[in-house]
Amino acid sequence: VNQAISFISNYMSTQLVAQKKVLGIVETDIVIPHSQSSIEKKELAEPCKNQIESVKEVESNIIIDYGKLQNLLAQYKWQEADIETAKLMLEVIGKNYWNEVYKEDILNFSCQAFHKIDQLWQQYSHGYFGFSVQQSIWSEIGGQVDYETEKKLGERLGWRKEGNWLNYDQLTFKLSPTTPMGHLPVKWLHYDQDIFDISPNSSAEPLSMGAWRVGFWLVWQMHLFFTRAKICNETLP
Numbered sequence: 001v002n003q004a005i006s007f008i009s010n011y012m013s014t015q016l017v018a019q020k021k022v023l024g025i026v027e028t029d030i031v032i033p034h035s036q037s038s039i040e041k042k043e044l045a046e047p048c049k050n051q052i053e054s055v056k057e058v059e060s061n062i063i064i065d066y067g068k069l070q071n072l073l074a075q076y077k078w079q080e081a082d083i084e085t086a087k088l089m090l091e092v093i094g095k096n097y098w099n100e101v102y103k104e105d106i107l108n109f110s111c112q113a114f115h116k117i118d119q120l121w122q123q124y125s126h127g128y129f130g131f132s133v134q135q136s137i138w139s140e141i142g143g144q145v146d147y148e149t150e151k152k153l154g155e156r157l158g159w160r161k162e163g164n165w166l167n168y169d170q171l172t173f174k175l176s177p178t179t180p181m182g183h184l185p186v187k188w189l190h191y192d193q194d195i196f197d198i199s200p201n202s203s204a205e206p207l208s209m210g211a212w213r214v215g216f217w218l219v220w221q222m223h224l225f226f227t228r229a230k231i232c233n234e235t236l237p
Contacts, residue, residue, distance in 0.1 A: 062091070062092075062094070064088065064091060064092060064113060064116075066088065066116055066117070066120065068084055069081055069084045069085060069088060069117070069120055070120055070124075072084055073120055073121065073123075073124035073125075074124060076124070076175070078129075078173040078174060078175070078184055079173035081121075081184075081185070082173070082184055082185045082186060082187045083187050085117055085121075085185040085187060085188060086185070086187035086188040086190075088113070088117060089109075089113075089117070089188050092109065092110050092113040093105045093106075093109065097210070098191055098192075098209050098210055098218060098221075099191075099208050099209065099210025099211070100208060100210075101208060101209040101210070101221075102207070102208055102209065103207070103209075103224060106209070106221060106224040106225050106228060107224060107227065107228055108228075109225065109228050109232075111228075111231070111232035111235060114131060114228070114229060114232045115232065115236065117131065117185075118130045118131040118132050118229075121184070121185060125175055125184075128175060128179075128181055128182075129175070129182065129183065129184040129185065130182070130185075131185070131225075131229050132229065132233060133181060133182040134153075134157060134182040134226065134229075135226045135229040135230055135233065136182075137153065137156050137157065137181075137182050138153050138222070138223070138226045139226075139230065141153060141156065143223075143226070143230075144223075145223045145227075146223075147214075147219065149223070150219045150220075150222050150223065153222065154217075154219075156180065156182075157180050157181075157182050157183055157186075158171070158172060158179070158180035158183045159171070159183075159186060159189075159217075165214065165215055165216070165217045165219075167216065168186075168187070168190045168216070171183070171186060188218075188221075188225075189217055189218050189219070189221060189222060190216055190217060190218070191210060191213045191216050191217065191218050192216075209221045
């Protein structure tokens with residue numbers, strides 16, 4: 001078992017280094033040597049309670065608490081963290097559902113919130129997941145604002161297979177050599193149609209993100225957000 005774990009770890013490390021060189025991603029300072037005991041690894045992965053509780057920032061006079069997201073990521077609860085990320089994004093925008101979100105909301109998304117969420121995902125996945133990883137791949141394949149580019153991105157990130165967008169429960173919520181780099185977070189692009197679908201009494205306009213979906217996916221939101229992500233990364237202090 002130890003040999004298998006060591007082999008997988010070495011493989012992932014090699015793949016990460018190669019991918020980061022291609023995408024131009026800066027290495028993180030978090031390194032967990034293979035010789036460390038499982039207890040030591042657990043201690044490194046779990047930040048102190050005070051650190052987690054203090055992760056709060058003010059966005060447009062609204063206090064955004066990133067503590068729950070950090071807790072979930074520290075425990076490698078990737079799916080729960082993915083869902084929490086989507087909730088935080090709506091909170092930052094000031095909307096309750098994605099069918100209330102418009103182009104302007106995405107293009108004006110807070111860079112401060114973007115960096116905070118992205119930083120947490122990159123930190124706990126050791127640079128494997130996060131918005132910046134996704135945006136780098138989007139730029140690598142051309143960064144065009146069209147559906148063909150979105151399909152290519154979906155295929156690269158493992159959101160599409162055999163020409164079809166996957167259902168949310170078909171996605172991979174683990175960090176392994178077979179998980180596509182940048183696979184998470186993704187819930188922010190997956191529309192809960194059964195819960196939040198536009199009804200005749202809805203106040204949402206026809207061109208809200210909810211109305212621009214393809215199936216359960218808000219694919220038109222992809223290029224808008226990655227355009228914003230590129231701007232935020234270029235203005236990184």
